[in-house]
Amino acid sequence: MTTYSDPPSESFQLSMLVNDTRYRSITFQVVALILLAAAIGFLGWNLMRNLALLGQDISFEFLGEPSGYDINQRPIPYDSQSSHLRATFVGVLNTLIVAFLGCITATILGVVAGVLRLSNNWIIRKLMMVYVEAFRNVPVLIWILIIFFVMTAALPPPSAFRGDDPDSSMLFGAFAFTNRGIYIPRPIWEPGSAIVVGVFIASVIGVFAYRRYTTRLLYDTGKLLPRGWPSLLILFVPTLLVFFILGQPISLDLPALRGFNFQGGTQIRGSLIALWFALAIYTGAFIAENVRAGIQAVSHGQTEAAASLGLRPGRIMNLVVLPQALRIVIPPVISQYLNLTKNSSLAIAVGYMDLTGTLGGITLNQTGRAIESVLLLMLFYLTISLSISAVMNVYNARMQLKER
Amino acid sequence: MSDTHAQSVGYVQRSQIPPSPPPATEAGAVRWVRENLFSSTANAIMTLLGLLAIYHLAVWALPWILNGVWNADSLSECREILDGARGACFAVIAERWNQLLFGFKYPSTEYWRPTLAFVLLLVSASPVLFSKLPRQLLVLTALYPFVGFWLIWGGSIWVPVFALLGIVAGYYAFKQLERQSFAMGLIGAVVAAALFWWVTGFVIPDLSRIIPISLPEVPSRDMGGFMLNLILGTVCISLSLPIGIVLALGRRSQMPLIKWICVIFIEFIRGVPLITLLFVANVVLAYFLPPGSNFDLILRVIIMITMFASAYIAEVIRGGLAALPKGQYEAADSLGLDYPQAMRLIILPQALKISIPGIVNVAVGLFKDTTLVSVISMFDMVGMIRGPILASTDWNGVYWELFIFAALLFFIVCYNISQYSQWLERQLDTGHKR
Numbered sequence: 111m112t113t114y115s116d117p118p119s120e121s122f123q124l125s126m127l128v129n130d131t132r133y134r135s136i137t138f139q140v141v142a143l144i145l146l147a148a149a150i151g152f153l154g155w156n157l158m159r160n161l162a163l164l165g166q167d168i169s170f171e172f173l174g175e176p177s178g179y180d181i182n183q184r185p186i187p188y189d190s191q192s193s194h195l196r197a198t199f200v201g202v203l204n205t206l207i208v209a210f211l212g213c214i215t216a217t218i219l220g221v222v223a224g225v226l227r228l229s230n231n232w233i234i235r236k237l238m239m240v241y242v243e244a245f246r247n248v249p250v251l252i253w254i255l256i257i258f259f260v261m262t263a264a265l266p267p268p269s270a271f272r273g274d275d276p277d278s279s280m281l282f283g284a285f286a287f288t289n290r291g292i293y294i295p296r297p298i299w300e301p302g303s304a305i306v307v308g309v310f311i312a313s314v315i316g317v318f319a320y321r322r323y324t325t326r327l328l329y330d331t332g333k334l335l336p337r338g339w340p341s342l343l344i345l346f347v348p349t350l351l352v353f354f355i356l357g358q359p360i361s362l363d364l365p366a367l368r369g370f371n372f373q374g375g376t377q378i379r380g381s382l383i384a385l386w387f388a389l390a391i392y393t394g395a396f397i398a399e400n401v402r403a404g405i406q407a408v409s410h411g412q413t414e415a416a417a418s419l420g421l422r423p424g425r426i427m428n429l430v431v432l433p434q435a436l437r438i439v440i441p442p443v444i445s446q447y448l449n450l451t452k453n454s455s456l457a458i459a460v461g462y463m464d465l466t467g468t469l470g471g472i473t474l475n476q477t478g479r480a481i482e483s484v485l486l487l488m489l490f491y492l493t494i495s496l497s498i499s500a501v502m503n504v505y506n507a508r509m510q511l512k513e514r
Numbered sequence: 515m516s517d518t519h520a521q522s523v524g525y526v527q528r529s530q531i532p533p534s535p536p537p538a539t540e541a542g543a544v545r546w547v548r549e550n551l552f553s554s555t556a557n558a559i560m561t562l563l564g565l566l567a568i569y570h571l572a573v574w575a576l577p578w579i580l581n582g583v584w585n586a587d588s589l590s591e592c593r594e595i596l597d598g599a600r601g602a603c604f605a606v607i608a609e610r611w612n613q614l615l616f617g618f619k620y621p622s623t624e625y626w627r628p629t630l631a632f633v634l635l636l637v638s639a640s641p642v643l644f645s646k647l648p649r650q651l652l653v654l655t656a657l658y659p660f661v662g663f664w665l666i667w668g669g670s671i672w673v674p675v676f677a678l679l680g681i682v683a684g685y686y687a688f689k690q691l692e693r694q695s696f697a698m699g700l701i702g703a704v705v706a707a708a709l710f711w712w713v714t715g716f717v718i719p720d721l722s723r724i725i726p727i728s729l730p731e732v733p734s735r736d737m738g739g740f741m742l743n744l745i746l747g748t749v750c751i752s753l754s755l756p757i758g759i760v761l762a763l764g765r766r767s768q769m770p771l772i773k774w775i776c777v778i779f780i781e782f783i784r785g786v787p788l789i790t791l792l793f794v795a796n797v798v799l800a801y802f803l804p805p806g807s808n809f810d811l812i813l814r815v816i817i818m819i820t821m822f823a824s825a826y827i828a829e830v831i832r833g834g835l836a837a838l839p840k841g842q843y844e845a846a847d848s849l850g851l852d853y854p855q856a857m858r859l860i861i862l863p864q865a866l867k868i869s870i871p872g873i874v875n876v877a878v879g880l881f882k883d884t885t886l887v888s889v890i891s892m893f894d895m896v897g898m899i900r901g902p903i904l905a906s907t908d909w910n911g912v913y914w915e916l917f918i919f920a921a922l923l924f925f926i927v928c929y930n931i932s933q934y935s936q937w938l939e940r941q942l943d944t945g946h947k948r
Contacts, residue, residue, distance in 0.1 A: 128695070131852075139771040146775065153802045160801045231557050232550035233564035247928035248921040249882035251896055256921075259913040452787035459889055470793055480797040487793070488786045495785035 157481075172477040173198065179472050181463045183379060194473050201468030202490065208385050208464060209451040215390035216450060217443070220397025227402045238398070245395035250453055254388040258460040261380030265289045268371050286365055286372055291379040293365035293372045302359035310349045317341045381462035385454065393450045397443055404439035405431060437509045444502045448495055455491070465490055578602050582915075588908035606912045607919050610903055614919065617738015617893055618902050624668070624730060628741050631665040634658060635748065643934065659752075666737075666745065668729035670722040680710040696854035734812040738893040740923055746812075746894075747881035750819040755873070757820065758827030759866075763857065765832055776828070783825035788883050791818040796890040815887055819880070826876045834869030835861065867942065874935035878928045885924075895920050 127137045161167060173195040180190050185203040188196055227238045245253065268288045286293040324335045353360070365375030408431050416430040457464040458471055465487060474483040538544060551561045581601025585608065586592040592603035607614070616625055638658035641651035660674035684707030692699035722728065737745060764776035783791070795814040803809060838861060846856035888897030899916045903909050 128697075135769045139769050142769075142772055142775065156804050157801050159805050160803075163805055229560070230550065230553055231560045231564070233568075234560050237564055237567065243929060244925065247878070247882075247925045247932065249885040249896070249924055251885045251888070252917055252921050252924065255896070255900070256913070256917045259917070263911065263913060455787040455789045456886070456889070458789065466787075466789060470790065474793075474797070480793075481801060484790060484793050484798050488782075488790050491787055491790065492782065492785040496781070 166478075168481060170482055172473075172479050172482070175477075177473065178476065181468065183382065183463055194469075194477070197468045197473060198465065198486070201463060201465035204462065204468075205451070205454055205457075205464040205466075205490075208382060208389070208454050208457065208462065209447075211386050212389040212393065212450050212454065213447045215386065216393040216397055216446070219390060219394030220443070220446075221401055223394060223398035224401025224405070227398060228405060242395045242398050245392050246399070250388060250392040251456055251459060253392055254384055254456055254460055257388045258380060258384035261291075261383055262289050265380075268367060271367050271372075286367075286375075288372065289380070290371065291377045292383060293375045293377050295362040295364050296374070296376040298361050298363050300359040300361070302356040305356060306349060306353050306359060309352045313345050313348050316344045320344055379462070381457070381460045384460050385457050385462050389450050389453055392453075393446050396446050396449075400439050400442040400446065401435075404435040407438050408434045440509070441502060441506060444498060444505070448498050451494055451498075452491060584608050589911055592912075602915050603912050604915055606903070606909045606915055610909070613739060613898055613902065614895060614916075615739045616741050617736065617898065619736035619738060620732060620741070621730065621736075624732065627665045627668070627729065631662045632744065634661060634665075664729065666741075667732055667734065669731040670718065671727040671729075672718050672721050672725075676711070676714040676718060680707045680714070683707055683710040696852075734810050737812065739898050740895045740920075742812075742887070742892065742894040743881065743884045743924075746816065746819060746884040746887065747877070749816055750823050750884075751877045751880055753816075753820045754823035754827050757824035758831055759862070761824060761828035762831035762835060765828065766835055780825045780828050783822055784829070788819070788822055788886050789889060791822055792886060792890050794818055811890075811892065815890075815892070819884070822883075823876065823880045826879075827873060830869045830872035830876055831865060833872060834865035834867075837868050838865055870942075871935045871939050874931060874938075878931050881931075882924060882928060895923070 127133050174193050176191050177194045177197045178190050179197070181188055181197065181200050183204055184200055185207065186196075186200060188200050223238045223241055226234050227242065229235050229238075265287050266289065268286075268290060271286060271288070285295075320340060321337060324337055328334050363374045365372045365377075367373075412430055412434065413426055416426040421429065454464060455466040455470075458466045461467065469483050470487045474480055477483075535541065536545075539548065552558045578600055579602055581596065581599055582604045583592045583595050583601060584604050586595060586603065586605035587609070589603060589606075592605055596603075612622060612625065616622075616628060620628070635658065638654040641647045641649070641655055657678070660678045664671060664674045684703035687706035688699040688703035690699075691702040761776050761780060764772050765780065767773050767776070792815065795818040796811070799814050799818070800809070842860055842864065843856070846860040851859065885894060885896045887894050888900060891897065891901075893901055899920060903916060904912070
């Protein structure tokens with residue numbers, strides 16, 4: 111005979127809060143909550159007392175006041191009478207400009223260097239290794255400063271371009287490399303230019319449509335149309351035709367030496383060049399490693415299988431290896447873009463007026479609103495980071511291997 | 515059949531002909547060059563382009579380096595010596611090496627102290643880095659923070675000694691209470707150590723008077739140059755390791771509140787550039803500290819960089835934790851281990867081992883990022899170059915030499931660390947590669 115008895119009825123004891131795993135987590139969380147509240151309270155209390163002592167308060171009204179300082183690179187109209195808020199926007203735009211340029215250049219450099227690191231050619235392989243190691247192991251700030259000093263100290267002043275037998279001359283008569291920046295031709299948009307641009311955009315779409323058509327034709331009938339030269343034809347011929355029919359509505363404004371400086375054209379400042387190229391070359395070295403790792407991660411069997419199907423080496427790369435490698439490469443490359451954007455805050459070291467230079471630099475120093483400025487600064491970078499990681503999560507979810 | 519066939523053979527070779535050597539184009543250096551440099555037209559063009567690039571670089575850089583002037587007092591004197599020829603002015607490094615390495619305020623009679631501290635750092639880090647060394651050497655690692663602190667900052671020897679003794683007291687308290695529970699042990703250790711330090715705080719001044727063993731004190735605002743980069747890098751990485759482990763465990767915790775605190779902290783820190791955190795250290799942090807408290811700038815910077823690094827390390831360790839097979843967690847549970855025991859005995863040793871390469875990457879990145887402190891006008895290596903040296907009338911205009919020197923120092927340190935990490939990866943690799 112077995113006698114069943116109810117389990118001893120549990121009466122809750124205080125020691126169970128620590129010793130019983132069912133309740134312990136609640137205890138810990140309550141303790142953590144209390145500690146967190148205490149820490150926030152302590153910091154907040156200190157902040158209140160410090161502000162009271164200094165006679166300050168927290169307010170964002172300073173953003174509406176006139177800034178009183180000038181910014182040398184203005185994507186939108188701005189002068190020293192504009193508000194701090196407008197200066198902040200100029201800074202945001204400048205950050206985005208250098209980040210965008212840097213990301214594109216870094217991608218090109220990184221992909222080229224990463225592929226060349228796997229080249230059959232010993233010299234090229236070693237050169238690329240030197241590039242990658244040299245740039246990955248030296249702080250980006252040092253590279254920014256080196257390029258900045260090349261731009262400001264090693265290039266000739268505009269006066270060197272003057273005279274009958276000048277020390278320096280312009281490249282193709284259109285590009286001037288001076289210590290005040292690089293001057294490049296600027297397009298002048300005359301009436302009718304919108305049509306040319308429209309046609310160009312249409313031909314870009316046309317190229318994609320043509321390539322899709324050839325792919326579908328290949329899959330349906332097995333017939334392979336040429337792709338290279340028709341694409342070029344579609345891209346350029348209609349645009350050039352329209353350009354000349356409309357009587358050349360886009361012309362170039364060439365920089366020319368007038369007085370002490372170059373006039374006309376677009377001036378790209380040394381600070382932008384330094385930041386742009388240093389970030390691009392530095393991040394490019396990291397991207398090169400990601401690309402190399404991605405290509406090497408594609409199983410050897412894939413290459414061999416493709417080769418045994420009779421594909422040529424170029425086709426093996428394009429059709430078999432790269433599509434698989436891209437899935438591995440893209441997530442780390444996007445996080446490199448994120449790093450580049452964050453590193454662009456080093457602009458302040460060379461006086462490029464990005465957000466850190468305007469809001470975190472001059473505005474902060476002039477108004478003394480340290481907490482508010484740094485808070486806004488962090489919020490901006492945080493927004494960018496979080497949105498890029500959101501994009502990355504969506505991409506990862508889409509690119510996940512569809513397993514059976 | 516076979517007989518007739520055998521008879522039809524008139525001649526059979528009895529001895530083997532020795533193999534003839536390969537043709538000259540298929541052997542030795544020639545073959546290597548053919549295969550690696552000129553295997554196809556495209557390859558040959560690339561080789562020539564590569565050689566051209568190297569040639570241009572050499573023509574541009576070699577005379578400059580070989581003509582370098584090592585003995586001069588100023589840039590103008592350098593130019594006089596060079597007399598129009600192209601050449602570097604390495605004299606600036608010969609004259610200012612002490613400032614570049616130690617900053618411009620560190621007393622020059624005491625240079626042996628940071629140097630010795632650096633050498634000891636290498637010695638005491640080696641048992642951690644190389645698992646083949648005897649484990650007893652880990653005692654050196656444990657002692658190093660106190661020795662290193664005393665060597666670099668100086669002051670009475672009793673401060674680091676009692677700091678060490680406080681840690682020892684905490685450890686014994688932990689050992690006593692650990693049997694009850696891990697949390698109790700931890701609380702006991704903290705209480706014991708704090709109590710010990712509070713009590714000895716009264717003793718130290720008298721003791722230093724009675725037994726005065728001390729080095730001249732160097733305030734931390736006098737630190738500078740490459741030394742500052744090394745101090746910031748080492749201190750912040752070693753402090754951020756334990757914090758990173760706690761954050762990583764917190765992020766994987768079942769407790770929603772703890773998890774969300776960790777997630778928000780990590781994502782916030784990783785979302786903002788280090789410069790903004792340094793701004794916080796420079797201008798904002800003072801608002802959040804009790805009025806009248808006067809924190810050293812270096813200490814504030816160390817706090818912020820440590821927070822920065824620990825968020826990154828936490829993510830690396832989280833990766834290591836996630837990479838462990840679930841069976842390990844379940845095995846630990848089925849052995850009846852509680853959470854701290856399972857983590858300490860089963861999970862963390864394996865997870866940390868997997869994440870070492872990632873941690874080393876973070877360490878290299880952080881060490882490079884220590885140059886950012888020059889932006890908030892601290893005189894680290896880059897700050898020394900941009901500030902006192904380039905601003906001086908003697909050396910205004912010497913860019914390349916100084917920046918190449920700085921780049922070279924950073925390269926040597928970072929390259930060796932990353933080589934170590936690759937070596938370690940090969941050691942840990944069980945190998946399925948071709």
